[in-house]
Amino acid sequence: MDFASVLLNWYRENGRVLPWRGSHDPYLIWVSEVIFQQTRIEQGTGYFLRFTARFSTIVDFAEAEEDEVLKLWQGLGYYSRARNMHYTARHICENYEGKFPRDFGTILKLKGIGDYTASCISSICFGEPHAAVDGNVYRVLSRFYADNTSIDGPTGKSHFKRIAQELISRERPGDFNEALMDLGATVCKPRSPLCKICPLNLLCKAYPRNLQAEFPVKALALKRTAMVINYLLVNSNDQILIQKRTGKGIWKGLYELPMISGDLGKLDLVAEYEEQYGLKMDNLKEVSRVKQNLTHAELDIRFYSAPNAEVKPDRISSLLTIPVGKIENYPFPKPLVDFLNKP
Ligand code: SF4
Known part of the structure:
Protein backbone atom coordinates (compact mmCIF):
# COMPACT_ATOMS: atom_id res chain seq x y z
CA MET A 1 0.00 0.00 0.00
CA ASP A 2 1.16 3.51 -0.67
CA PHE A 3 1.52 6.34 1.86
CA ALA A 4 -1.95 7.81 1.23
CA SER A 5 -3.76 4.46 1.48
CA VAL A 6 -2.00 3.51 4.74
CA LEU A 7 -2.79 6.91 6.18
CA LEU A 8 -6.45 6.92 5.12
CA ASN A 9 -7.00 3.41 6.52
CA TRP A 10 -5.58 4.51 9.82
CA TYR A 11 -7.68 7.69 9.78
CA ARG A 12 -10.94 5.77 9.36
CA GLU A 13 -10.46 4.13 12.76
CA ASN A 14 -8.32 6.69 14.56
CA GLY A 15 -9.19 10.19 13.33
CA ARG A 16 -10.05 12.65 16.08
CA VAL A 17 -13.68 13.46 16.76
CA LEU A 18 -13.85 17.26 16.47
CA PRO A 19 -16.85 19.58 16.28
CA TRP A 20 -16.23 20.63 12.65
CA ARG A 21 -15.28 17.21 11.31
CA GLY A 22 -17.60 16.05 8.58
CA SER A 23 -18.56 19.63 7.75
CA HIS A 24 -17.89 20.97 4.27
CA ASP A 25 -18.87 24.51 5.20
CA PRO A 26 -15.89 26.72 4.27
CA TYR A 27 -16.77 29.24 6.98
CA LEU A 28 -16.55 26.59 9.75
CA ILE A 29 -13.37 25.07 8.35
CA TRP A 30 -11.83 28.53 8.05
CA VAL A 31 -12.63 29.46 11.66
CA SER A 32 -11.40 26.11 12.96
CA GLU A 33 -8.11 26.27 11.06
CA VAL A 34 -7.36 29.83 12.16
CA ILE A 35 -8.11 29.03 15.81
CA PHE A 36 -6.14 25.80 15.81
CA GLN A 37 -3.10 27.27 14.15
CA GLN A 38 -2.49 29.07 17.40
CA THR A 39 -3.77 26.85 20.16
CA ARG A 40 -4.10 23.23 21.21
CA ILE A 41 -7.33 21.34 20.56
CA GLU A 42 -8.23 21.11 24.25
CA GLN A 43 -8.01 24.89 24.69
CA GLY A 44 -9.32 25.92 21.30
CA THR A 45 -12.48 23.81 21.12
CA GLY A 46 -14.33 26.02 23.60
CA TYR A 47 -13.35 29.10 21.56
CA PHE A 48 -14.53 27.47 18.34
CA LEU A 49 -17.89 26.49 19.86
CA ARG A 50 -18.50 29.92 21.40
CA PHE A 51 -17.45 31.71 18.23
CA THR A 52 -19.63 29.68 15.89
CA ALA A 53 -22.56 29.66 18.32
CA ARG A 54 -22.50 33.46 18.33
CA PHE A 55 -21.69 33.81 14.60
CA SER A 56 -23.20 30.76 12.94
CA THR A 57 -22.73 32.12 9.41
CA ILE A 58 -20.22 34.33 7.69
CA VAL A 59 -22.92 36.98 7.37
CA ASP A 60 -23.48 37.06 11.16
CA PHE A 61 -19.74 37.36 11.61
CA ALA A 62 -19.37 40.13 9.02
CA GLU A 63 -22.11 42.18 10.68
CA ALA A 64 -20.56 42.04 14.17
CA GLU A 65 -18.77 44.95 15.85
CA GLU A 66 -14.99 44.53 16.10
CA ASP A 67 -15.11 44.82 19.90
CA GLU A 68 -17.38 41.80 20.12
CA VAL A 69 -15.16 39.77 17.79
CA LEU A 70 -12.06 40.60 19.83
CA LYS A 71 -13.91 39.83 23.05
CA LEU A 72 -14.70 36.32 21.80
CA TRP A 73 -11.07 35.98 20.73
CA GLN A 74 -9.74 37.24 24.06
CA GLY A 75 -7.05 34.93 25.40
CA LEU A 76 -6.26 33.24 22.09
CA GLY A 77 -3.56 35.78 21.16
CA TYR A 78 -2.64 36.70 17.58
CA TYR A 79 -5.43 39.26 17.47
CA SER A 80 -4.42 40.36 13.98
CA ARG A 81 -5.79 37.02 12.78
CA ALA A 82 -9.20 37.83 14.22
CA ARG A 83 -9.12 41.31 12.67
CA ASN A 84 -8.08 39.89 9.29
CA MET A 85 -10.82 37.26 9.45
CA HIS A 86 -13.36 39.94 10.21
CA TYR A 87 -12.13 42.06 7.29
CA THR A 88 -12.29 39.04 4.98
CA ALA A 89 -15.78 38.04 6.12
CA ARG A 90 -16.97 41.54 5.21
CA HIS A 91 -15.11 41.37 1.91
CA ILE A 92 -16.76 38.05 1.03
CA CYS A 93 -20.19 39.42 1.91
CA GLU A 94 -19.64 42.54 -0.18
CA ASN A 95 -17.99 40.89 -3.18
CA TYR A 96 -19.15 37.26 -3.28
CA GLU A 97 -22.69 37.51 -1.89
CA GLY A 98 -21.56 35.89 1.37
CA LYS A 99 -20.36 32.69 -0.38
CA PHE A 100 -16.78 31.57 -0.06
CA PRO A 101 -15.01 31.59 -3.44
CA ARG A 102 -14.23 28.06 -4.69
CA ASP A 103 -11.15 28.86 -6.74
CA PHE A 104 -7.89 28.15 -4.87
CA GLY A 105 -6.06 31.19 -6.29
CA THR A 106 -8.95 33.45 -5.26
CA ILE A 107 -9.08 31.99 -1.73
CA LEU A 108 -5.35 32.53 -1.41
CA LYS A 109 -5.73 36.22 -2.21
CA LEU A 110 -8.10 36.80 0.71
CA LYS A 111 -6.56 38.81 3.53
CA GLY A 112 -5.19 36.65 6.33
CA ILE A 113 -5.54 33.38 4.40
CA GLY A 114 -2.23 31.73 3.60
CA ASP A 115 -1.39 28.56 1.75
CA TYR A 116 -2.19 26.29 4.69
CA THR A 117 -5.71 27.60 5.36
CA ALA A 118 -6.50 27.93 1.64
CA SER A 119 -5.42 24.30 1.16
CA CYS A 120 -7.60 23.12 4.05
CA ILE A 121 -10.67 24.94 2.73
CA SER A 122 -10.06 23.91 -0.85
CA SER A 123 -9.47 20.22 -0.08
CA ILE A 124 -12.03 19.69 2.70
CA CYS A 125 -14.88 21.76 1.26
CA PHE A 126 -14.34 21.56 -2.48
CA GLY A 127 -12.40 18.28 -2.92
CA GLU A 128 -9.39 19.97 -4.56
CA PRO A 129 -5.99 18.24 -4.14
CA HIS A 130 -4.06 20.93 -2.28
CA ALA A 131 -1.81 19.65 0.50
CA ALA A 132 -2.10 21.60 3.77
CA VAL A 133 1.35 21.74 5.31
CA ASP A 134 1.89 22.90 8.89
CA GLY A 135 4.23 22.04 11.77
CA ASN A 136 2.63 18.61 12.24
CA VAL A 137 3.13 17.75 8.61
CA TYR A 138 6.75 18.97 8.50
CA ARG A 139 7.45 16.72 11.47
CA VAL A 140 5.83 13.60 10.03
CA LEU A 141 7.34 13.99 6.58
CA SER A 142 10.84 14.94 7.74
CA ARG A 143 10.92 11.90 10.02
CA PHE A 144 9.30 9.59 7.53
CA TYR A 145 11.95 10.38 4.92
CA ALA A 146 14.72 11.23 7.44
CA ASP A 147 14.87 14.45 5.44
CA ASN A 148 17.21 17.03 6.95
CA THR A 149 16.05 20.02 4.92
CA SER A 150 15.63 22.73 7.56
CA ILE A 151 12.02 23.81 7.86
CA ASP A 152 12.93 27.42 8.63
CA GLY A 153 15.40 27.71 5.76
CA PRO A 154 14.52 29.56 2.55
CA THR A 155 13.35 26.47 0.69
CA GLY A 156 12.17 24.23 3.56
CA LYS A 157 8.48 25.03 3.38
CA SER A 158 8.17 24.71 -0.37
CA HIS A 159 10.24 21.51 -0.25
CA PHE A 160 7.84 19.79 2.15
CA LYS A 161 4.81 21.23 0.39
CA ARG A 162 6.06 19.63 -2.82
CA ILE A 163 6.47 16.25 -1.11
CA ALA A 164 2.98 16.43 0.45
CA GLN A 165 1.55 17.50 -2.88
CA GLU A 166 2.97 14.35 -4.49
CA LEU A 167 1.58 12.12 -1.74
CA ILE A 168 -1.92 13.58 -1.42
CA SER A 169 -4.89 11.37 -2.33
CA ARG A 170 -6.56 12.73 -5.46
CA GLU A 171 -9.82 11.03 -4.45
CA ARG A 172 -9.95 12.14 -0.81
CA PRO A 173 -7.69 15.19 -0.43
CA GLY A 174 -9.59 16.62 2.54
CA ASP A 175 -9.41 13.37 4.50
CA PHE A 176 -5.74 13.02 3.58
CA ASN A 177 -4.93 16.46 4.98
CA GLU A 178 -6.91 15.86 8.15
CA ALA A 179 -5.35 12.41 8.57
CA LEU A 180 -1.83 13.77 8.30
CA MET A 181 -2.62 16.51 10.84
CA ASP A 182 -4.11 13.94 13.21
CA LEU A 183 -1.19 11.59 12.87
CA GLY A 184 1.22 14.44 13.66
CA ALA A 185 -0.85 15.58 16.62
CA THR A 186 -1.57 12.21 18.23
CA VAL A 187 1.12 9.71 17.10
CA CYS A 188 4.14 11.43 15.53
CA LYS A 189 4.23 13.89 18.42
CA PRO A 190 7.06 16.38 18.93
CA ARG A 191 8.35 14.48 21.95
CA SER A 192 8.03 10.73 22.49
CA PRO A 193 6.36 9.77 19.19
CA LEU A 194 4.33 6.57 19.42
CA CYS A 195 6.23 4.76 16.68
CA LYS A 196 5.17 1.28 17.79
CA ILE A 197 1.56 2.00 16.92
CA CYS A 198 2.24 4.29 13.96
CA PRO A 199 0.69 3.04 10.70
CA LEU A 200 3.75 4.29 8.81
CA ASN A 201 6.36 2.56 10.97
CA LEU A 202 7.30 -0.12 8.45
CA LEU A 203 8.17 2.52 5.87
CA CYS A 204 9.55 5.24 8.15
CA LYS A 205 13.27 6.03 7.75
CA ALA A 206 13.82 7.67 11.14
CA TYR A 207 12.21 5.02 13.37
CA PRO A 208 14.46 1.99 12.74
CA ARG A 209 17.53 4.16 13.30
CA ASN A 210 16.03 5.82 16.36
CA LEU A 211 16.51 9.24 14.79
CA GLN A 212 13.04 10.65 15.46
CA ALA A 213 14.35 13.37 17.79
CA GLU A 214 16.66 14.69 15.05
CA PHE A 215 13.73 15.80 12.87
CA PRO A 216 12.49 18.24 11.82
CA VAL A 217 15.74 20.17 11.45
CA LYS A 218 15.64 23.85 12.37
CA ALA A 219 18.46 26.14 11.30
CA LEU A 220 17.62 29.28 13.21
CA ALA A 221 17.19 29.61 16.93
CA LEU A 222 14.26 31.88 17.77
CA LYS A 223 15.45 35.24 19.08
CA ARG A 224 13.07 37.18 21.31
S1 SF4 B 1 7.22 5.72 12.82
FE1 SF4 B 1 7.52 7.23 14.42
S2 SF4 B 1 8.81 8.81 13.52
FE2 SF4 B 1 8.03 7.56 11.83
S3 SF4 B 1 6.23 8.66 11.13
FE3 SF4 B 1 5.54 7.13 12.63
S4 SF4 B 1 5.52 8.17 14.63
FE4 SF4 B 1 6.69 9.45 13.17
Whole structure:
Protein backbone atom coordinates (compact mmCIF):
# COMPACT_ATOMS: atom_id res chain seq x y z
CA MET A 1 0.00 0.00 0.00
CA ASP A 2 1.16 3.51 -0.67
CA PHE A 3 1.52 6.34 1.86
CA ALA A 4 -1.95 7.81 1.23
CA SER A 5 -3.76 4.46 1.48
CA VAL A 6 -2.00 3.51 4.74
CA LEU A 7 -2.79 6.91 6.18
CA LEU A 8 -6.45 6.92 5.12
CA ASN A 9 -7.00 3.41 6.52
CA TRP A 10 -5.58 4.51 9.82
CA TYR A 11 -7.68 7.69 9.78
CA ARG A 12 -10.94 5.77 9.36
CA GLU A 13 -10.46 4.13 12.76
CA ASN A 14 -8.32 6.69 14.56
CA GLY A 15 -9.19 10.19 13.33
CA ARG A 16 -10.05 12.65 16.08
CA VAL A 17 -13.68 13.46 16.76
CA LEU A 18 -13.85 17.26 16.47
CA PRO A 19 -16.85 19.58 16.28
CA TRP A 20 -16.23 20.63 12.65
CA ARG A 21 -15.28 17.21 11.31
CA GLY A 22 -17.60 16.05 8.58
CA SER A 23 -18.56 19.63 7.75
CA HIS A 24 -17.89 20.97 4.27
CA ASP A 25 -18.87 24.51 5.20
CA PRO A 26 -15.89 26.72 4.27
CA TYR A 27 -16.77 29.24 6.98
CA LEU A 28 -16.55 26.59 9.75
CA ILE A 29 -13.37 25.07 8.35
CA TRP A 30 -11.83 28.53 8.05
CA VAL A 31 -12.63 29.46 11.66
CA SER A 32 -11.40 26.11 12.96
CA GLU A 33 -8.11 26.27 11.06
CA VAL A 34 -7.36 29.83 12.16
CA ILE A 35 -8.11 29.03 15.81
CA PHE A 36 -6.14 25.80 15.81
CA GLN A 37 -3.10 27.27 14.15
CA GLN A 38 -2.49 29.07 17.40
CA THR A 39 -3.77 26.85 20.16
CA ARG A 40 -4.10 23.23 21.21
CA ILE A 41 -7.33 21.34 20.56
CA GLU A 42 -8.23 21.11 24.25
CA GLN A 43 -8.01 24.89 24.69
CA GLY A 44 -9.32 25.92 21.30
CA THR A 45 -12.48 23.81 21.12
CA GLY A 46 -14.33 26.02 23.60
CA TYR A 47 -13.35 29.10 21.56
CA PHE A 48 -14.53 27.47 18.34
CA LEU A 49 -17.89 26.49 19.86
CA ARG A 50 -18.50 29.92 21.40
CA PHE A 51 -17.45 31.71 18.23
CA THR A 52 -19.63 29.68 15.89
CA ALA A 53 -22.56 29.66 18.32
CA ARG A 54 -22.50 33.46 18.33
CA PHE A 55 -21.69 33.81 14.60
CA SER A 56 -23.20 30.76 12.94
CA THR A 57 -22.73 32.12 9.41
CA ILE A 58 -20.22 34.33 7.69
CA VAL A 59 -22.92 36.98 7.37
CA ASP A 60 -23.48 37.06 11.16
CA PHE A 61 -19.74 37.36 11.61
CA ALA A 62 -19.37 40.13 9.02
CA GLU A 63 -22.11 42.18 10.68
CA ALA A 64 -20.56 42.04 14.17
CA GLU A 65 -18.77 44.95 15.85
CA GLU A 66 -14.99 44.53 16.10
CA ASP A 67 -15.11 44.82 19.90
CA GLU A 68 -17.38 41.80 20.12
CA VAL A 69 -15.16 39.77 17.79
CA LEU A 70 -12.06 40.60 19.83
CA LYS A 71 -13.91 39.83 23.05
CA LEU A 72 -14.70 36.32 21.80
CA TRP A 73 -11.07 35.98 20.73
CA GLN A 74 -9.74 37.24 24.06
CA GLY A 75 -7.05 34.93 25.40
CA LEU A 76 -6.26 33.24 22.09
CA GLY A 77 -3.56 35.78 21.16
CA TYR A 78 -2.64 36.70 17.58
CA TYR A 79 -5.43 39.26 17.47
CA SER A 80 -4.42 40.36 13.98
CA ARG A 81 -5.79 37.02 12.78
CA ALA A 82 -9.20 37.83 14.22
CA ARG A 83 -9.12 41.31 12.67
CA ASN A 84 -8.08 39.89 9.29
CA MET A 85 -10.82 37.26 9.45
CA HIS A 86 -13.36 39.94 10.21
CA TYR A 87 -12.13 42.06 7.29
CA THR A 88 -12.29 39.04 4.98
CA ALA A 89 -15.78 38.04 6.12
CA ARG A 90 -16.97 41.54 5.21
CA HIS A 91 -15.11 41.37 1.91
CA ILE A 92 -16.76 38.05 1.03
CA CYS A 93 -20.19 39.42 1.91
CA GLU A 94 -19.64 42.54 -0.18
CA ASN A 95 -17.99 40.89 -3.18
CA TYR A 96 -19.15 37.26 -3.28
CA GLU A 97 -22.69 37.51 -1.89
CA GLY A 98 -21.56 35.89 1.37
CA LYS A 99 -20.36 32.69 -0.38
CA PHE A 100 -16.78 31.57 -0.06
CA PRO A 101 -15.01 31.59 -3.44
CA ARG A 102 -14.23 28.06 -4.69
CA ASP A 103 -11.15 28.86 -6.74
CA PHE A 104 -7.89 28.15 -4.87
CA GLY A 105 -6.06 31.19 -6.29
CA THR A 106 -8.95 33.45 -5.26
CA ILE A 107 -9.08 31.99 -1.73
CA LEU A 108 -5.35 32.53 -1.41
CA LYS A 109 -5.73 36.22 -2.21
CA LEU A 110 -8.10 36.80 0.71
CA LYS A 111 -6.56 38.81 3.53
CA GLY A 112 -5.19 36.65 6.33
CA ILE A 113 -5.54 33.38 4.40
CA GLY A 114 -2.23 31.73 3.60
CA ASP A 115 -1.39 28.56 1.75
CA TYR A 116 -2.19 26.29 4.69
CA THR A 117 -5.71 27.60 5.36
CA ALA A 118 -6.50 27.93 1.64
CA SER A 119 -5.42 24.30 1.16
CA CYS A 120 -7.60 23.12 4.05
CA ILE A 121 -10.67 24.94 2.73
CA SER A 122 -10.06 23.91 -0.85
CA SER A 123 -9.47 20.22 -0.08
CA ILE A 124 -12.03 19.69 2.70
CA CYS A 125 -14.88 21.76 1.26
CA PHE A 126 -14.34 21.56 -2.48
CA GLY A 127 -12.40 18.28 -2.92
CA GLU A 128 -9.39 19.97 -4.56
CA PRO A 129 -5.99 18.24 -4.14
CA HIS A 130 -4.06 20.93 -2.28
CA ALA A 131 -1.81 19.65 0.50
CA ALA A 132 -2.10 21.60 3.77
CA VAL A 133 1.35 21.74 5.31
CA ASP A 134 1.89 22.90 8.89
CA GLY A 135 4.23 22.04 11.77
CA ASN A 136 2.63 18.61 12.24
CA VAL A 137 3.13 17.75 8.61
CA TYR A 138 6.75 18.97 8.50
CA ARG A 139 7.45 16.72 11.47
CA VAL A 140 5.83 13.60 10.03
CA LEU A 141 7.34 13.99 6.58
CA SER A 142 10.84 14.94 7.74
CA ARG A 143 10.92 11.90 10.02
CA PHE A 144 9.30 9.59 7.53
CA TYR A 145 11.95 10.38 4.92
CA ALA A 146 14.72 11.23 7.44
CA ASP A 147 14.87 14.45 5.44
CA ASN A 148 17.21 17.03 6.95
CA THR A 149 16.05 20.02 4.92
CA SER A 150 15.63 22.73 7.56
CA ILE A 151 12.02 23.81 7.86
CA ASP A 152 12.93 27.42 8.63
CA GLY A 153 15.40 27.71 5.76
CA PRO A 154 14.52 29.56 2.55
CA THR A 155 13.35 26.47 0.69
CA GLY A 156 12.17 24.23 3.56
CA LYS A 157 8.48 25.03 3.38
CA SER A 158 8.17 24.71 -0.37
CA HIS A 159 10.24 21.51 -0.25
CA PHE A 160 7.84 19.79 2.15
CA LYS A 161 4.81 21.23 0.39
CA ARG A 162 6.06 19.63 -2.82
CA ILE A 163 6.47 16.25 -1.11
CA ALA A 164 2.98 16.43 0.45
CA GLN A 165 1.55 17.50 -2.88
CA GLU A 166 2.97 14.35 -4.49
CA LEU A 167 1.58 12.12 -1.74
CA ILE A 168 -1.92 13.58 -1.42
CA SER A 169 -4.89 11.37 -2.33
CA ARG A 170 -6.56 12.73 -5.46
CA GLU A 171 -9.82 11.03 -4.45
CA ARG A 172 -9.95 12.14 -0.81
CA PRO A 173 -7.69 15.19 -0.43
CA GLY A 174 -9.59 16.62 2.54
CA ASP A 175 -9.41 13.37 4.50
CA PHE A 176 -5.74 13.02 3.58
CA ASN A 177 -4.93 16.46 4.98
CA GLU A 178 -6.91 15.86 8.15
CA ALA A 179 -5.35 12.41 8.57
CA LEU A 180 -1.83 13.77 8.30
CA MET A 181 -2.62 16.51 10.84
CA ASP A 182 -4.11 13.94 13.21
CA LEU A 183 -1.19 11.59 12.87
CA GLY A 184 1.22 14.44 13.66
CA ALA A 185 -0.85 15.58 16.62
CA THR A 186 -1.57 12.21 18.23
CA VAL A 187 1.12 9.71 17.10
CA CYS A 188 4.14 11.43 15.53
CA LYS A 189 4.23 13.89 18.42
CA PRO A 190 7.06 16.38 18.93
CA ARG A 191 8.35 14.48 21.95
CA SER A 192 8.03 10.73 22.49
CA PRO A 193 6.36 9.77 19.19
CA LEU A 194 4.33 6.57 19.42
CA CYS A 195 6.23 4.76 16.68
CA LYS A 196 5.17 1.28 17.79
CA ILE A 197 1.56 2.00 16.92
CA CYS A 198 2.24 4.29 13.96
CA PRO A 199 0.69 3.04 10.70
CA LEU A 200 3.75 4.29 8.81
CA ASN A 201 6.36 2.56 10.97
CA LEU A 202 7.30 -0.12 8.45
CA LEU A 203 8.17 2.52 5.87
CA CYS A 204 9.55 5.24 8.15
CA LYS A 205 13.27 6.03 7.75
CA ALA A 206 13.82 7.67 11.14
CA TYR A 207 12.21 5.02 13.37
CA PRO A 208 14.46 1.99 12.74
CA ARG A 209 17.53 4.16 13.30
CA ASN A 210 16.03 5.82 16.36
CA LEU A 211 16.51 9.24 14.79
CA GLN A 212 13.04 10.65 15.46
CA ALA A 213 14.35 13.37 17.79
CA GLU A 214 16.66 14.69 15.05
CA PHE A 215 13.73 15.80 12.87
CA PRO A 216 12.49 18.24 11.82
CA VAL A 217 15.74 20.17 11.45
CA LYS A 218 15.64 23.85 12.37
CA ALA A 219 18.46 26.14 11.30
CA LEU A 220 17.62 29.28 13.21
CA ALA A 221 17.19 29.61 16.93
CA LEU A 222 14.26 31.88 17.77
CA LYS A 223 15.45 35.24 19.08
CA ARG A 224 13.07 37.18 21.31
CA THR A 225 13.40 40.83 22.21
CA ALA A 226 13.06 41.61 25.91
CA MET A 227 10.46 44.31 26.67
CA VAL A 228 9.20 45.86 29.89
CA ILE A 229 5.59 47.05 30.03
CA ASN A 230 4.15 48.95 32.98
CA TYR A 231 0.40 49.08 33.59
CA LEU A 232 -1.29 51.35 36.04
CA LEU A 233 -4.50 50.45 37.82
CA VAL A 234 -6.40 53.54 38.88
CA ASN A 235 -9.36 52.22 40.81
CA SER A 236 -11.42 54.87 42.50
CA ASN A 237 -15.10 54.64 43.54
CA ASP A 238 -15.40 51.36 41.63
CA GLN A 239 -14.32 53.06 38.40
CA ILE A 240 -11.13 52.29 36.47
CA LEU A 241 -9.27 54.03 33.68
CA ILE A 242 -8.61 52.17 30.43
CA GLN A 243 -7.64 52.97 26.86
CA LYS A 244 -8.02 51.37 23.47
CA ARG A 245 -4.81 50.38 21.74
CA THR A 246 -4.31 51.97 18.37
CA GLY A 247 -1.45 51.88 15.88
CA LYS A 248 0.35 48.71 14.95
CA GLY A 249 1.08 45.69 17.09
CA ILE A 250 -0.51 42.41 18.05
CA TRP A 251 -2.82 43.91 20.65
CA LYS A 252 -4.20 46.63 18.38
CA GLY A 253 -7.91 47.16 18.95
CA LEU A 254 -7.86 45.62 22.45
CA TYR A 255 -8.20 47.64 25.65
CA GLU A 256 -5.58 48.06 28.34
CA LEU A 257 -4.72 50.02 31.46
CA PRO A 258 -2.70 53.21 31.05
CA MET A 259 0.64 51.88 29.82
CA ILE A 260 4.24 53.07 29.78
CA SER A 261 6.94 50.93 28.23
CA GLY A 262 10.51 50.69 29.49
CA ASP A 263 12.47 49.50 32.50
CA LEU A 264 11.71 52.56 34.68
CA GLY A 265 11.86 53.23 38.40
CA LYS A 266 8.86 54.63 40.29
CA LEU A 267 9.92 58.28 40.08
CA ASP A 268 10.36 58.07 36.32
CA LEU A 269 7.05 56.26 35.95
CA VAL A 270 5.21 58.93 37.93
CA ALA A 271 6.76 61.59 35.67
CA GLU A 272 5.89 59.63 32.51
CA TYR A 273 2.27 59.05 33.56
CA GLU A 274 1.92 62.77 34.15
CA GLU A 275 3.60 63.63 30.85
CA GLN A 276 1.79 61.07 28.66
CA TYR A 277 -1.63 60.86 30.33
CA GLY A 278 -1.85 63.98 32.50
CA LEU A 279 -2.18 61.74 35.57
CA LYS A 280 -1.21 63.15 38.97
CA MET A 281 -0.58 60.68 41.76
CA ASP A 282 0.93 60.68 45.20
CA ASN A 283 1.38 56.99 45.88
CA LEU A 284 2.51 54.54 43.19
CA LYS A 285 2.79 50.95 44.36
CA GLU A 286 3.95 47.88 42.44
CA VAL A 287 1.42 45.09 42.96
CA SER A 288 2.56 42.24 40.73
CA ARG A 289 4.78 41.12 37.85
CA VAL A 290 4.36 38.48 35.19
CA LYS A 291 6.49 37.22 32.33
CA GLN A 292 4.94 36.33 29.02
CA ASN A 293 6.65 34.97 25.92
CA LEU A 294 5.22 35.95 22.57
CA THR A 295 6.64 34.68 19.29
CA HIS A 296 9.16 37.51 18.98
CA ALA A 297 9.12 39.18 22.37
CA GLU A 298 9.74 38.30 25.98
CA LEU A 299 7.49 40.55 28.02
CA ASP A 300 8.16 41.60 31.60
CA ILE A 301 4.81 43.05 32.63
CA ARG A 302 4.66 45.11 35.81
CA PHE A 303 1.39 46.15 37.39
CA TYR A 304 1.16 49.22 39.56
CA SER A 305 -1.69 50.80 41.44
CA ALA A 306 -2.34 54.41 42.36
CA PRO A 307 -5.89 54.50 43.75
CA ASN A 308 -6.10 58.27 44.02
CA ALA A 309 -4.51 59.23 40.73
CA GLU A 310 -6.48 61.82 38.77
CA VAL A 311 -6.26 63.34 35.35
CA LYS A 312 -5.24 66.98 35.72
CA PRO A 313 -8.24 69.26 35.11
CA ASP A 314 -6.54 71.19 32.32
CA ARG A 315 -5.73 68.04 30.37
CA ILE A 316 -7.92 66.45 27.69
CA SER A 317 -7.46 62.75 28.30
CA SER A 318 -7.70 59.85 25.88
CA LEU A 319 -8.51 57.55 28.81
CA LEU A 320 -11.96 56.07 29.32
CA THR A 321 -13.52 55.75 32.75
CA ILE A 322 -15.54 52.56 33.11
CA PRO A 323 -17.27 50.90 36.07
CA VAL A 324 -15.36 47.90 37.44
CA GLY A 325 -18.50 45.81 36.86
CA LYS A 326 -18.30 46.49 33.10
CA ILE A 327 -14.75 45.22 32.57
CA GLU A 328 -16.19 42.03 31.08
CA ASN A 329 -17.60 44.04 28.17
CA TYR A 330 -14.16 45.00 26.88
CA PRO A 331 -11.57 42.76 25.17
CA PHE A 332 -8.20 42.87 26.96
CA PRO A 333 -4.92 40.98 26.30
CA LYS A 334 -4.62 37.81 28.36
CA PRO A 335 -2.15 39.10 31.01
CA LEU A 336 -4.54 41.97 31.77
CA VAL A 337 -7.55 39.65 31.95
CA ASP A 338 -5.68 37.56 34.51
CA PHE A 339 -4.67 40.63 36.49
CA LEU A 340 -8.10 42.26 36.47
CA ASN A 341 -9.83 39.03 37.46
CA LYS A 342 -7.58 38.42 40.44
CA PRO A 343 -9.58 38.47 43.66
S1 SF4 B 1 7.22 5.72 12.82
FE1 SF4 B 1 7.52 7.23 14.42
S2 SF4 B 1 8.81 8.81 13.52
FE2 SF4 B 1 8.03 7.56 11.83
S3 SF4 B 1 6.23 8.66 11.13
FE3 SF4 B 1 5.54 7.13 12.63
S4 SF4 B 1 5.52 8.17 14.63
FE4 SF4 B 1 6.69 9.45 13.17
